[in-house]
Amino acid sequence: MRLTEIRIAGFGGQGVILSAIVIGKAASIYESGFATMTQNFGPEARGGACSAQLVVSDSPVLYPYTTRPDIMVIMSQEAYDRFAHELKPGGMLIVEEDLVRVSNLNRDKQVYAVPATRHAEELGKRMVLNIVMVGFFTAVTRLLSTDAARKAVAESVPASFRELNLKAFDKGYEYGISALAAGAQRPDLEEDLVVSQEMQ
Amino acid sequence: MRLTEIRIAGFGGQGVILSAIVIGKAASIYESGFATMTQNFGPEARGGACSAQLVVSDSPVLYPYTTRPDIMVIMSQEAYDRFAHELKPGGMLIVEEDLVRVSNLNRDKQVYAVPATRHAEELGKRMVLNIVMVGFFTAVTRLLSTDAARKAVAESVPASFRELNLKAFDKGYEYGISALAAGAQRPDLEEDLVVSQEMQ
Numbered sequence: 001m002r003l004t005e006i007r008i009a010g011f012g013g014q015g016v017i018l019s020a021i022v023i024g025k026a027a028s029i030y031e032s033g034f035a036t037m038t039q040n041f042g043p044e045a046r047g048g049a050c051s052a053q054l055v056v057s058d059s060p061v062l063y064p065y066t067t068r069p070d071i072m073v074i075m076s077q078e079a080y081d082r083f084a085h086e087l088k089p090g091g092m093l094i095v096e097e098d099l100v101r102v103s104n105l106n107r108d109k110q111v112y113a114v115p116a117t118r119h120a121e122e123l124g125k126r127m128v129l130n131i132v133m134v135g136f137f138t139a140v141t142r143l144l145s146t147d148a149a150r151k152a153v154a155e156s157v158p159a160s161f162r163e164l165n166l167k168a169f170d171k172g173y174e175y176g177i178s179a180l181a182a183g184a185q186r187p188d189l190e191e192d193l194v195v196s197q198e199m200q
Numbered sequence: 201m202r203l204t205e206i207r208i209a210g211f212g213g214q215g216v217i218l219s220a221i222v223i224g225k226a227a228s229i230y231e232s233g234f235a236t237m238t239q240n241f242g243p244e245a246r247g248g249a250c251s252a253q254l255v256v257s258d259s260p261v262l263y264p265y266t267t268r269p270d271i272m273v274i275m276s277q278e279a280y281d282r283f284a285h286e287l288k289p290g291g292m293l294i295v296e297e298d299l300v301r302v303s304n305l306n307r308d309k310q311v312y313a314v315p316a317t318r319h320a321e322e323l324g325k326r327m328v329l330n331i332v333m334v335g336f337f338t339a340v341t342r343l344l345s346t347d348a349a350r351k352a353v354a355e356s357v358p359a360s361f362r363e364l365n366l367k368a369f370d371k372g373y374e375y376g377i378s379a380l381a382a383g384a385q386r387p388d389l390e391e392d393l394v395v396s397q398e399m400q
Contacts, residue, residue, distance in 0.1 A: 017217075021217065024239070029241065035241040038237070038264055039224070040236050040261075041225055041235040061240075155212075
């Protein structure tokens, strides 16, 4: 596991921080790696946005702030508008399909989209959308072993919600396996328009 | 609010991270300050210990790692044995009274103890011990306004647990006001023994 910088962002109540904690745990406790999660409070938090930075690595993390994330998990349009431009060239963007419209993004990015809220609603609990995202993340990034990620989910949620969260994970994971087989989406047509306008 | 470094530590399941989030929110969203919370995963997390670092300040936090905390909130003996020596000279140590035995600590430290687990059990839910600690913290540190801290509690827990958590906050806060009036404890007699042995 090379040093990988990840940003997870959305709005308050989506469980952004818990999803970062689960990925951090999976990367470290069960993979013998290291991870650091950083959350900033302040003006950026006052707007209802919620964002966590995660650095995972084989060796101890010396600098916990992400500079240019390799991977971004975005669950709201506001978070997209704010952070998407920071994604590293060639980086991977994972979005909540129904909440984020991808535009103005360079074509070198790999985009994977999942309707996590809908999946969560199918399970009867919208609140597990963050764990659907974690399952999807596990499938498409291949950064974590599936077993480590499932264990980290089981360990991070209250016992009474364990089964529900594991179902949410599996749903996101399976959707991710299909998405991976279909290949990453290229940023959408609007972006193409921007590019061609720029070329004129 | 000057730059203040805080470490909160205990064992998994005590809600260490949520208590750090609540304090960070209170310091920033409602006080126009800034806060950064950092959590490390890795070998230290594998032992069941759980620890969060928090830096709060009037201005943006540039370096999120605590070096020598001004304040430590310790909820387990393992966390005490591991972190207590890092506390800044003259710093404040807040402990869960029934879970931590204070020893080998220099006498320049201010110690405040609260039986948070017992208070939480009196409310019928052991899991709110972390919010009892936050209430106690608010009273004895005077770092946050009481109103800001209560609002941060209300905003950080599920709606169905809001009232319970506010009661837990108030219980810890009232206990803290009494503790503050009684004055900080000096590190216990065992420490005195250590000091006199050292002087021989």
